Structures are given as C-alpha cells and as structure tokens.
Amino acid sequence: MTFTGFDILIPVLVVFVLLFLLAGVKTVPQGYNYTVERFGRYTRTLMPGLNIIVPFIDRIGARMNMMEQVLDVPTQEIITRDNATVAVDGVAFYQVLSAPQAAYQVSGLENAILNLTMTNIRSVMGSMDLDELLSNRDVINERLLRIVDEAAANWGIKITRVEIKDINPPANLVESMARQMMAERNKRAEILEAEGRKQAQILEAEGRREAAFRDAEARERAAEAEARATQVVSEAIAQGDVQAVNYFIAQKYTEALAKIGSSANNKIVLMPFEASSLIGTLGGIGAIAREVFANGEERPAARRSPARPPLTPRDSGGAE
Structure with a gap:
C-alpha cells in the first residue's frame, strides 16, 4: 500500500x-x-x-x-539618640496583593523590602534613647509597620507585620544598666523604710494622745465621783447626820494609815495614839455604814435621826 x-x-x-x-x-x-x-x-x-x-x-x-511570606532581617548596629550602640535584628511579614505591580513596579521584590525595612529600623530606633528603645518595643514595631507599609504600597505589597527580635547593647553598657537598676531599687527600699518609720511614729503619737485623753477622762470621772461623794456627805452633815460624818472621817483616817504603812523607805511606823482606838472600832465603822445606807433607803428624806455626839477616843475604847 x-x-x-x-x-x-x-x-x-x-x-x-x-x-x-x-x-x-x-x-x-x-x-x-x-x-x-x-x-x-x-x-x-x-x-x-x-x-x-x-x-x-x-x-x-x-x-x-500570593501567600503571606516571612523575610528575615539580619543583625545591624544602630546608634541611638544618646550615642549608645546596639545590635538589632528583626523579621518582616508581607503579602503580594497585586501580581502585576509586584512583578513590574520593582526589581528584586524581596531585596527591596529587606533594604526598606533595615533603613527604617535605623531611622526609627536611632531617634530614640536607649531606655525608650528597651521599654517601647510595641511603639517601635507600630511605627515601623506604618512607615514600611506606606512605602511598599506602590509595589502591590501589604506589609502585615514588622517585629524587632533582639536588642543587644554592649556588655559594659549592660553592666552599667544593672548597677543603675540596683541603685534605683535600693533608693526605693530606703524610701519605703522611711515611710514605714514615719507611719509608725505617727501611729505611736496618736496612741499616746489617745491614752492621754483616756487618762484625763478617767481622772475626770474619778474627780466627779469624789465630788459626788463629798456632796452626799455634805448634805448628810447639813441634815445633822453625825454617823455619816464619823464614817467619812474614819475612811480618810484609814486611807492615811494605809499610805503610811505601805511606804518602802520606813522600817518602823509610828502610829498615832488614836490609831489603836480606830483599829479596835473597825467593826463598829462597818455597822455604822450599813446603818447609814439602810436608813437612807428606808426612811424618807424629811425624817432625821436623833442627834448623837461624835465618837471620842474614850468612847472608842482607847486610852488617854
């Protein structure tokens, strides 16, 4: 075929x-x-x-x-506003939103994003003091993200995140910062200790004032009680109740003898002549007291007891 x-x-x-x-x-x-x-x-x-x-x-x-990608930012040295040198590295996340722009608006997309991020890290962190640099990472990340994202918008790129990973000051600077931190902590401890002593002294003074106020109040109450007792005795005397007078004198006499006998400097106590008769009639004083209080409750105030002569040493059983 x-x-x-x-x-x-x-x-x-x-x-x-x-x-x-x-x-x-x-x-x-x-x-x-x-x-x-x-x-x-x-x-x-x-x-x-x-x-x-x-x-x-x-x-x-x-x-x-078109997926979100990560770009590692290498370590670079930065001089801060207060002339401290630190080594900084970071990481950047980006996503391509427009393929034509990313392909034709910039040559070497990853290299462009990397250099843009590194230069802005130097400018942002170089305008801050070292203390701000170490304590305000969130502020740094936010500023970097805003600046880099605005710059990469013409490339059809969305910078989703920029993070500072490590900030490494020199060893001597770290040592100086540690000493400064220790001095600050010691200062705070001394201030707190001084505040505690001040508060303790204030509380102690308030306690003394309260105690003095209570002591004065107690003395005032005792004085009022003594005045009341004296008033009652005076009213009894004015009414001609001789038994009340004898009871009052005997009570004061007994208190005076108790003070004399309790003295720590005296080995020998000289008793007055009337003391023997007083000691012998203590039982009679108790009976007089009971009679006085019983009469005050049972008899009306208008009735008066018959006049009775005051006790004499002879009547009390004492010798002349």
Whole structure:
C-alpha cells in the first residue's frame, strides 16, 4: 500500500494541533498568580486553576506567590539618640496583593523590602534613647509597620507585620544598666523604710494622745465621783447626820494609815495614839455604814435621826 503526500500531511496536522492546544493550556496552582505577556507586554493575570493562552504569541511572565511570606532581617548596629550602640535584628511579614505591580513596579521584590525595612529600623530606633528603645518595643514595631507599609504600597505589597527580635547593647553598657537598676531599687527600699518609720511614729503619737485623753477622762470621772461623794456627805452633815460624818472621817483616817504603812523607805511606823482606838472600832465603822445606807433607803428624806455626839477616843475604847 502506498501513501500519498496527503495521507502523511493529515497526521502531521493532527499532531501539530494537539501540540498547539497543549501549549495553550496553563494550570496555575492555588496561592499563585501568573502574569501573561504578549510580545513582551503585560496583558492579563492568570488565576489559580485551568487557563488558556495563545501559544507562541502569549507567554507566562512572572509567577507570583500570593501567600503571606516571612523575610528575615539580619543583625545591624544602630546608634541611638544618646550615642549608645546596639545590635538589632528583626523579621518582616508581607503579602503580594497585586501580581502585576509586584512583578513590574520593582526589581528584586524581596531585596527591596529587606533594604526598606533595615533603613527604617535605623531611622526609627536611632531617634530614640536607649531606655525608650528597651521599654517601647510595641511603639517601635507600630511605627515601623506604618512607615514600611506606606512605602511598599506602590509595589502591590501589604506589609502585615514588622517585629524587632533582639536588642543587644554592649556588655559594659549592660553592666552599667544593672548597677543603675540596683541603685534605683535600693533608693526605693530606703524610701519605703522611711515611710514605714514615719507611719509608725505617727501611729505611736496618736496612741499616746489617745491614752492621754483616756487618762484625763478617767481622772475626770474619778474627780466627779469624789465630788459626788463629798456632796452626799455634805448634805448628810447639813441634815445633822453625825454617823455619816464619823464614817467619812474614819475612811480618810484609814486611807492615811494605809499610805503610811505601805511606804518602802520606813522600817518602823509610828502610829498615832488614836490609831489603836480606830483599829479596835473597825467593826463598829462597818455597822455604822450599813446603818447609814439602810436608813437612807428606808426612811424618807424629811425624817432625821436623833442627834448623837461624835465618837471620842474614850468612847472608842482607847486610852488617854
């Protein structure tokens, strides 16, 4: 069997059509965008999935990763506003939002983001003192994120986060900071101790004042009681009750003898002559007291007891 030229041409054409169709079919994975260039000029963007282009006329330009990516910022030395040198490193997170802009607006996207982040770290942290640098990381991160994101917006890039990882001052500076911190803590401890002593003295003074007030109040109450007792005795005397007078004199006499006998400096106590008669009549004094109080409760105030002469040493059983 002989083949003519037409018989050979048909299979060749079929193979060519198949190759043409296969060349025009492009599959884009999830998380990526492909740019399409026609004769070197950008025309459109291929989304994830199955896409058709014109073979030999259109071609794939840039394959852009649309997922969020992390970029490690290397360590660099920074001079702060107070002339302290520190070593700083960090990390930046970014995401491509527009594949054509990221592909055609900047050359070397990652290198551009890296240099932009490093320069802004130097400018932001260099305008702060060392103490601010060590205590305000959140402020630094927020300022860096705002500045770098604004600068990268024209590239179709969204800077999602910029974080400072480590801030390493020199060893001698760390030692000086430790001494400063210790001095500050000692100062606070001394201030607290002084405040405690002050508070204790205030409380002690208030306690003394309260005690003095209570003592004065107690003396006032005792004086009122003594005045009341004297008034009662005076009223009894005014009414002619001689037994009350004798009871009052005997009580004072007994108190005076008790004070004399309790003296620590006297070995010998000289008793007055009337003391023997007083000691012998203590039982009589108790009876007189009971009679006085009983008469005060039972008899009306208008009735008076008959006049009775005061006790004499002879009547009390004493010798002259």
